[in-house]
Amino acid sequence: MNARENSPHSVSFYDDSGRYRGLFSWLFTTDHKRIGILYLISVLSFFAVGVTLGLLMRLNLIDPGRFISERTYNSLFTVHGVIQIFLFIIPAIPTTLGNFFLPLLIGARDVAFPRINLLSWWLFILGGLIVVLSIFTGGGAPDTGWTFYAPYSIRTASNVSLALFGVFILGFSSILTGLNFVTTIHRLRAPGMKWFRMPLFVWSLYATAWTQILATPILAIAVLLLVLERSFGIGFFDPTKGGDPILFEHLFWIYSHPAVYIMILPAMGVVTEIFPVFARKTVFGYKAIAFSSLAIAFFGYLVWGHHMFTSGMSDTSRIIFSLITFLVAVPSGVKVFNWIATLYKGSIEVYSPLLFSLAFIFLFSIGGLTGLINGTLSLNLYIHGTYFIVAHFHYTMFGGAGFGFFAGLHYWFPKMFGRMYNERAARTACFIMFIGFNILYFSMFILGLQGMPRRYFQYLPQFRTNHIISTIGSWIFVAGLLLMFGNLIWSLRKGKKAPGNPWGGKTLEWQVPSPPPRENFEEIPVITHGPYRFD
Amino acid sequence: MSTEQETQLTATRYRKYVYVWLSLIVLTSLTVSVARLHLTSYAILIAILIATTKAGIVVTFFMHLKNEPLILRLMLFVALLAFTLIALLTFSDVWYR
Amino acid sequence: MEKTETAHAVHTRDIEGAKMGMWVFLFTEMLLFGGLFLLYSVYRSKYSAEFHGSAAELDIVLGTLNTVILLTSSLTMVLSISALRKGHRGLSSLFQGMTILLAIIFLVNKYLEWSTHIHHGIYPDSPALLAMERGQIIFFSLYYVMTGIHGLHVLIGAGVIAGTLVFTTQGKLGPDNFVMLENTGLYWHFVDIIWIYLFPLFYLIV
Numbered sequence: 002m003n004a005r006e007n008s009p010h011s012v013s014f015y016d017d018s019g020r021y022r023g024l025f026s027w028l029f030t031t032d033h034k035r036i037g038i039l040y041l042i043s044v045l046s047f048f049a050v051g052v053t054l055g056l057l058m059r060l061n062l063i064d065p066g067r068f069i070s071e072r073t074y075n076s077l078f079t080v081h082g083v084i085q086i087f088l089f090i091i092p093a094i095p096t097t098l099g100n101f102f103l104p105l106l107i108g109a110r111d112v113a114f115p116r117i118n119l120l121s122w123w124l125f126i127l128g129g130l131i132v133v134l135s136i137f138t139g140g141g142a143p144d145t146g147w148t149f150y151a152p153y154s155i156r157t158a159s160n161v162s163l164a165l166f167g168v169f170i171l172g173f174s175s176i177l178t179g180l181n182f183v184t185t186i187h188r189l190r191a192p193g194m195k196w197f198r199m200p201l202f203v204w205s206l207y208a209t210a211w212t213q214i215l216a217t218p219i220l221a222i223a224v225l226l227l228v229l230e231r232s233f234g235i236g237f238f239d240p241t242k243g244g245d246p247i248l249f250e251h252l253f254w255i256y257s258h259p260a261v262y263i264m265i266l267p268a269m270g271v272v273t274e275i276f277p278v279f280a281r282k283t284v285f286g287y288k289a290i291a292f293s294s295l296a297i298a299f300f301g302y303l304v305w306g307h308h309m310f311t312s313g314m315s316d317t318s319r320i321i322f323s324l325i326t327f328l329v330a331v332p333s334g335v336k337v338f339n340w341i342a343t344l345y346k347g348s349i350e351v352y353s354p355l356l357f358s359l360a361f362i363f364l365f366s367i368g369g370l371t372g373l374i375n376g377t378l379s380l381n382l383y384i385h386g387t388y389f390i391v392a393h394f395h396y397t398m399f400g401g402a403g404f405g406f407f408a409g410l411h412y413w414f415p416k417m418f419g420r421m422y423n424e425r426a427a428r429t430a431c432f433i434m435f436i437g438f439n440i441l442y443f444s445m446f447i448l449g450l451q452g453m454p455r456r457y458f459q460y461l462p463q464f465r466t467n468h469i470i471s472t473i474g475s476w477i478f479v480a481g482l483l484l485m486f487g488n489l490i491w492s493l494r495k496g497k498k499a500p501g502n503p504w505g506g507k508t509l510e511w512q513v514p515s516p517p518p519r520e521n522f523e524e525i526p527v528i529t530h531g532p533y534r535f536d
Numbered sequence: 537m538s539t540e541q542e543t544q545l546t547a548t549r550y551r552k553y554v555y556v557w558l559s560l561i562v563l564t565s566l567t568v569s570v571a572r573l574h575l576t577s578y579a580i581l582i583a584i585l586i587a588t589t590k591a592g593i594v595v596t597f598f599m600h601l602k603n604e605p606l607i608l609r610l611m612l613f614v615a616l617l618a619f620t621l622i623a624l625l626t627f628s629d630v631w632y633r
Numbered sequence: 634m635e636k637t638e639t640a641h642a643v644h645t646r647d648i649e650g651a652k653m654g655m656w657v658f659l660f661t662e663m664l665l666f667g668g669l670f671l672l673y674s675v676y677r678s679k680y681s682a683e684f685h686g687s688a689a690e691l692d693i694v695l696g697t698l699n700t701v702i703l704l705t706s707s708l709t710m711v712l713s714i715s716a717l718r719k720g721h722r723g724l725s726s727l728f729q730g731m732t733i734l735l736a737i738i739f740l741v742n743k744y745l746e747w748s749t750h751i752h753h754g755i756y757p758d759s760p761a762l763l764a765m766e767r768g769q770i771i772f773f774s775l776y777y778v779m780t781g782i783h784g785l786h787v788l789i790g791a792g793v794i795a796g797t798l799v800f801t802t803q804g805k806l807g808p809d810n811f812v813m814l815e816n817t818g819l820y821w822h823f824v825d826i827i828w829i830y831l832f833p834l835f836y837l838i839v
Contacts, residue, residue, distance in 0.1 A: 183657055184654045214660055217661070219622075225782075234757055242771070244771065245675075247629070303625060305625075315631070550712060591826045598708075598710075608656055611660065619667045626675065630678065
């Protein structure tokens with residue numbers, strides 16, 4: 002079949018149709034679907050590296066010093082954090098599922114700025130490579146923790162500057178994606194698709210995009226100043242020159258707290274798409290979910306100080322931050338309530354996207370509720386810097402955003418690749434991962450309450466049992482992860498061919514073939530009602 | 537408004553822009569003069585007020601925000617609000633230590 | 634403003650969308666400089682006396698001159714857009730060229746200012762600077778970083794305008810294809826606004 006002779010509406014987007022052929026047709030593509038696939042490969046590659054580093058950390062912690070030195074351990078948790086945060090969980094859903102499905106969901110042919118979309122990916126690769134390069138050059142991999150606090154980040158000989166340069170570029174990539182999505186959602190919705198007729202995943206991408214736009218520049222200036230301080234001795238964060246290290250923490254967390262909402266909002270959007278389909282019932286409280294996305298983005302912008310309760314901030318600010326932290330939990334609670342209400346009295350079809358989404362609710366709720374504990378100023382003084390925090394953020398970022406990502410992968414796999422995966426294997430993987438995850442991380446809550454500090458290379462003997470349990474959990478979890486990805490990768494070639502709408506979904510992506518053609522729609526649809534109509 | 541209508545308006549705009557520029561120059565000389573008065577405690581406040589007026593003029597007239605759809609002005613407001621809240625919260629720490 | 638046909642969104646020009654994208658990008662720049670202004674204001678409240686004293690070291694004449702230069706460059710920039718939209722490519726090119734020229738003069742002035750200070754031994758981590766009061770060290774560090782990053786933006790802007798100038802003379806930009814110049818203008822005005830704030834904060838609070 003000659004791709005050039007067919008109309009762009011009958012040929013899958015995998016077939017080359019432009020100026021380039023083969024590899025170049027991918028590396029120079031401006032098709033949002035191909036860019037989504039490129040991001041998927043990149044993000045999952047970095048995720049694999051990050052997971053390996055995590056396994057090495059857990060390996061050290063069953064017998065500290067046996068396999069890994071102190072200096073190496075410090076670099077392990079630093080690079081693990083940098084990779085998993087900046088190269089996996091922040092970009093994952095927006096750049097893969099978001100890029101692929103945003104235009105489809107709003108009835109558009111592509112995003113507003115396709116070439117900037119490609120540039121975003123190139124910057125992502127460039128930034129990622131620079132971060133990886135920083136591990137092997139200069140003074141060696143950074144050992145400051147992913148938070149790069151001054152003054153240590155200024156004094157350490159490890160390759161902080163290069164790693165931060167990589168982070169700077171990654172930030173720029175993120176900003177461009179956010180800019181693209183905001184403009185796309187404002188300008189390219191199909192005729193008749195009013196704001197309140199958009200799928201809720203789009204609302205979540207919109208809120209996320211604004212957060213990317215308004216928060217990431219602060220990170221950019223924070224890391225830039227750190228590099229300038231290392232290179233030129235500027236002194237903003239050096240008390241001997243009149244500077245204040247806490248100001249670095251402020252600049253850092255002004256971005257890095259909203260960043261966690263960049264991670265979780267899209268995941269919430271994904272599961273909001275999944276529940277109505279597998280309950281055969283319209284979503285409960287559409288407007289509440291839409292507005293709660295905006296509310297989370299807004300309030301999430303104002304709580305960063307809760308990462309700094311023990312750093313030396315004023316009492317006034319700590320009380321204010323604690324209060325707003327409690328407020329930000331409310332819209333998240335609204336969403337959980339609405340998801341459950343969507344399932345209630347629905348006609349439930351138990352497929353793996355639903356299972357991953359249910360796991361998401363469970364794990365994210367634990368994470369979110371422990372977030373309230375962390376946000377309580379008085380309690381925070383005891384658990385800051387302990388494994389309690391480590392457990393909390395893994396439950397929210399990994400159990401939440403991570404499982405949400407896996408849910409979305411399974412839900413949209415047929416559409417993206419034109420194949421079905423093995424449902425049994427997917428379910429089994431989900432169960433194994435769920436069990437492994439809880440063993441791996443719940444033990445950390447206990448460790449934290451018992452007083453085990455985070456980022457410590459070794460520990461007192463009383464913590465040994467829970468560390469061993471946690472490491473065994475990591476092995477179980479990774480076994481499930483391997484099964485899950487093995488299933489998906491195998492199914493790329495060997496899976497049954499997928500129909501256009503295997504799940505019976507009502508949103509626009511299910512009205513086009515699997516995989517979609519190059520220009521998405523033969524004719525741009527005219528929208529006359531909201532999504533999720535299941536009667 | 538349509539592109540043709542906008543072009544019609546811009547036909548007279550050379551002169552209007554020069555007037556805008558003049559007002560900016562006047563404000564600049566104003567802020568320099570006030571600085572020479574050495575008002576110390578109010579100096580910074582007045583300087584910021586004049587600067588904000590100048591910035592507002594540039595945004596409204598040179599950047600055409602006056603003629604742009606409401607959504608852009610709303611977005612600008614959101615961005616400014618975000619920055620203001622961040623500054624206020626940071627000062628809640630710095631001022632009350 | 635009507636949406637241009639979304640059915641062929643890949644190929645159609647959406648002027649409002651292009652402008653929206655540029656404005657959103659400027660918001661990110663606003664937050665970037667905002668972080669610096671935040672640092673400035675925190676340190677100013679901490680070291681107000683030293684900030685007042687240090688500002689006296691800066692040349693108010695040169696600062697005022699640079700302010701006038703940038704304001705004028707904003708004028709020439711917006712005039713170049715009007716000219717282009719009326720079809721006067723030659724006039725537009727002239728105004729764009731003037732904008733670049735003014736930008737270069739600004740940068741030369743900056744270079745002269747910086748050279749003077751460096752000649753006096755005042756630069757980040759210099760022995761002379763480190764011997765000063767902590768507030769003064771912070772003031773001059775802020776001065777170098779903020780005017781430096783601003784200057785970089787002026788340089789980049791001048792480069793982009795050089796590009797639009799080339800496109801204008803080549804006929805690629807015109808009354809029905811002016812968004813690139815309009816967006817460049819937005820960026821340039823933003824750079825002007827940053828200086829509108831930098832000027833009083835560093836030169837006028839004596």
